[in-house]
Amino acid sequence: MDKHAWLFVLALGSMAALPSAQATEPGGTHAPEVAADLGPDRDAAMARILERWVPFIRETGKTDLTEWHLEMKGLIGKADLSALQRASERVTYAGMKANLQGRIISDEDAIGLAAERSVELGLTDEQTKALGDIDRDLVFVPLAPCRILDTRIAGGQIAANTSRAIDVTAVGNYAFQGGDSTDCSGASAAGSFAAALLTISVPGAASNGCLSAYAFNATQPVTHTLDFPLGIPISTTVSVQLDQSALSNELSIYASAQTHVVIDIVGYFINPAEPVLTCVNTAQTTLPISAGNTGNAVAPTCASGDIETATLCEATSWDMPLVFINAGTCSAKNNSGSSATLRAARRCCRVGW
Incomplete structure (x- = not known):
């Protein structure tokens, strides 16, 4: 600090x-x-x-x-x-x-x-x-990569110029989003945490486009989390701030072009223990x-x-x-x-x- x-x-x-x-x-x-x-x-x-x-x-x-x-x-x-x-x-x-x-x-x-x-x-x-x-002075908890979203299995592609709400925590498992059937080493039960370290992938889109990952219910940023080319799988690992309110979702993903999205969680940031x-x-x-x-x-x-x-x-x-x-x-x-x-x-x- x-x-x-x-x-x-x-x-x-x-x-x-x-x-x-x-x-x-x-x-x-x-x-x-x-x-x-x-x-x-x-x-x-x-x-x-x-x-x-x-x-x-x-x-x-x-x-x-x-x-x-x-x-x-x-x-x-x-x-x-x-x-x-x-x-x-x-x-x-x-x-x-x-x-x-x-x-x-x-x-x-x-x-x-x-x-x-x-x-x-x-x-x-x-x-x-x-x-x-509470949003900045945090402790990082690393995890083995664990899938929390795969639109190829559940939910279907994100439509062009739309955002999709994603659950990151406070769930039993991630199977309903096409993800892992476990709690991802406790991530789903860790309570409300401020940010997550995510690997976000596009497995091959039908056109060029971009993704933006941001806190649910927040203003969509003008910056891009990931730019993806036509037909070529691509991914990036990035820390994303999450919504910490009582709302059911914590993350939003915006896509400028229709595409499938895969997300693996590799860690999260929590408030330090007293x-x-x-x-x-x-x-x-x-x-x-x-x-x-x-x-x-x-x-x-x-x-x-x-x-x-x-x-x-x-x-x-x-x-x-x-x-x-x-x-x-x-x-x-x-x-x-x-x-x-x-x-x-x-x-x-x-x-x-």
């Missing part, structure tokens, strides 16, 4: 938690976890930000992921809960980032700032304001610390594929304050008169599809 080259996903990275100290009363079980305002509200805000911006990461190429990851790690780690929640409600990149930095800015003002920035990036106003489009954020805590590392001494408890690492989002520390004594919480390490000094235990764990998250 070139027009969004400067937009990138808010990937949840390892965040430095703010130092804090919580513990149980002497004789209690264990202290509440502490980690920079952590809790369901903070997790939910981070998840909303992730869901809003993650679709862009796969389509941008002008921003270095490592640099962006480090920048956002710092912003999230320093942001308090209210700033994080405000950022999660923004629909512009500039507004989200400004809120993480502690500035309160409306989306309209953010759009203005982004437009100024777009001059440097060579983007148009419309490109700057666009945050994604990401699912899953977070778990690792097991705890426990470290006994004798009276008057200090200690560092290092939490188990996250599982492969997970990203650390927080360090969780616990102390079993109110007299053992936590002095350092970062990157899975919890440090404390036991100021009590007896031994106490320091515990460390990590919060680990991954994005599924």
